[in-house]
Amino acid sequence: MRLHPAVVGAAEEVLREVLRFTGPADVIISRYFREHPKLGSRERNAIAEGVYAVLRNKLAYASFAESGYGPAMRRLALLGLADAAGVDNLGSLSAEETEWLQRIAQIDRASLPVTLRANLPQWLFDKLVARDGEAATLELADALNRPAPLDLRVNALKWKREDVIAELAKAPIVCEPTPYAPLGIRVRKKPALQNLPLFKEGAIEVQDEGSQLLTHILGAKRGEMVVDFCAGAGGKTLGIGAAMRNTGRLYAFDVSEKRLSKLKPRLARSGLSNVHPVLIAHENDAKVKRLASKIDRVLVDAPCSGLGTLRRNPDMKWRQTPESIVELNAKQVSILASAARLLKPGGRLVYATCSLLDEENEAVAQQFLATHEGFTLVPMKDVLLEQKIALEMQDYLKLSPHLHHTDGFFAAVFERKK
Numbered sequence: 001m002r003l004h005p006a007v008v009g010a011a012e013e014v015l016r017e018v019l020r021f022t023g024p025a026d027v028i029i030s031r032y033f034r035e036h037p038k039l040g041s042r043e044r045n046a047i048a049e050g051v052y053a054v055l056r057n058k059l060a061y062a063s064f065a066e067s068g069y070g071p072a073m074r075r076l077a078l079l080g081l082a083d084a085a086g087v088d089n090l091g092s093l094s095a096e097e098t099e100w101l102q103r104i105a106q107i108d109r110a111s112l113p114v115t116l117r118a119n120l121p122q123w124l125f126d127k128l129v130a131r132d133g134e135a136a137t138l139e140l141a142d143a144l145n146r147p148a149p150l151d152l153r154v155n156a157l158k159w160k161r162e163d164v165i166a167e168l169a170k171a172p173i174v175c176e177p178t179p180y181a182p183l184g185i186r187v188r189k190k191p192a193l194q195n196l197p198l199f200k201e202g203a204i205e206v207q208d209e210g211s212q213l214l215t216h217i218l219g220a221k222r223g224e225m226v227v228d229f230c231a232g233a234g235g236k237t238l239g240i241g242a243a244m245r246n247t248g249r250l251y252a253f254d255v256s257e258k259r260l261s262k263l264k265p266r267l268a269r270s271g272l273s274n275v276h277p278v279l280i281a282h283e284n285d286a287k288v289k290r291l292a293s294k295i296d297r298v299l300v301d302a303p304c305s306g307l308g309t310l311r312r313n314p315d316m317k318w319r320q321t322p323e324s325i326v327e328l329n330a331k332q333v334s335i336l337a338s339a340a341r342l343l344k345p346g347g348r349l350v351y352a353t354c355s356l357l358d359e360e361n362e363a364v365a366q367q368f369l370a371t372h373e374g375f376t377l378v379p380m381k382d383v384l385l386e387q388k389i390a391l392e393m394q395d396y397l398k399l400s401p402h403l404h405h406t407d408g409f410f411a412a413v414f415e416r417k418k
């Protein structure tokens with residue numbers, strides 16, 4: 001069915017704003033939809049997916065848009081919409097525009113120069129090629145430039161995974177268990193979940209399989225004292241609280257009141273009563289210091305470049321710069337040092353990011369070990385064995401979309417010496 005002709009102008013307007021990179025693309029898109037309530041759901045979907053397609057393929061599309069007709073922003077919008085909805089579903093195109101889009105569709109992407117195929121900013125492309133080589137970088141870029149599947153986590157307090165899969169099948173929603181995360185479900189298409197009874201009663205949450213694995217790596221147990229240092233809206237907090245079987249005490253720290261406030265309704269749905277959200281001013285806040293040496297496990301899901309989540313947030317690659325990575329790096333080191341003071345002897349500290357860059361990952365872990373004699377590295381392969389997770393890793397967890405079909409994640413586990 002053809003889309004309303006207004007989608008092209010709307011996509012153009014949204015793109016103009018998004019490509020200024022003054023804020024996250026999802027926030028700009030949601031605001032536009034709030035301000036334009038008459039747009040239908042198919043149109044909204046095509047506009048959002050079309051804008052995301054431009055962000056994913058920006059370099060290649062900019063080169064394609066050197067040919068074509070009409071204003072440059074319209075050409076980009078048409079390329080994105082054609083990718084998201086198909087040329088035949090776009091109404092109101094001129095004959096030349098349709099013919100142009102059909103010509104572009106014939107281009108063999110493998111014949112493009114490597115930088116256009118990768119669609120990464122030059123600094124990032126160069127960094128990855130220097131580390132992994134060109135072939136592996138292109139494979140990684142290809143996986144990062146595709147939309148992510150929809151993964152769910154089952155709330156183990158309330159349901160078993162196989163029962164949720166059977167219940168979803170009745171909807172009917174086609175899904176399967178995730179290969180590595182024991183409570184994960186991968187959904188084939190992207191159905192609306194918000195109105196499902198399973199969602200309303202807190203049996204499921206949307207969470208990438210990689211993110212779920214971090215919760216298991218922390219290994220929190222019944223009755224323990226645990227801190228989720230950078231809890232945000234609580235993606236991982238909810239999984240940790242359930243792993244603790246709603247016992248013990250789980251502090252959810254964050255410096256963002258807005259993000260922590262999004263945790264509240266999720267907590268209410270989850271049935272957890274062991275979680276204590278705590279707004280802190282910074283990582284050295286007195287509220288943190290009060291818990292020094294009292295905690296069994298701390299997760300530092302550090303603020304990072306987010307370059308491992310480009311499947312969901314393709315704008316991040318254009319918004320990050322080498323300078324922003326340096327700033328984030330200083331924050332990561334400082335948060336990790338403060339979090340380390342919380343641990344009891346024998347306690348475990350997990351440092352995690354959704355970055356693909358060594359300077360946010362191994363380099364931070366190695367610097368931590370070099371400056372914290374009281375801690376040792378627990379090799380990731382041992383942690384995964386303890387948790388019965390069938391993933392081949394050495395010292396660290398390194399998940400990558402082209403190898404594991406998850407977002408890109410890194411994790412290191414440290415233990416405070418007894």
Ligand SMILES: C[S@@+](CC[C@H](N)C(=O)[O-])C[C@H]1O[C@@H](n2cnc3c(N)ncnc32)[C@H](O)[C@@H]1O
Nearest residue numbers: 230231232234235236254255256283301302303
């Ligand atoms: C990667 S996000 C966390 C995502 C969250 N753990 C989840 O699973 O949904 C990083 C978080 O760190 C928070 N943050 C930034 N600086 C911080 C600091 N100094 N101390 C604690 N949290 C901080 C940010 O507000 C953000 O919510």
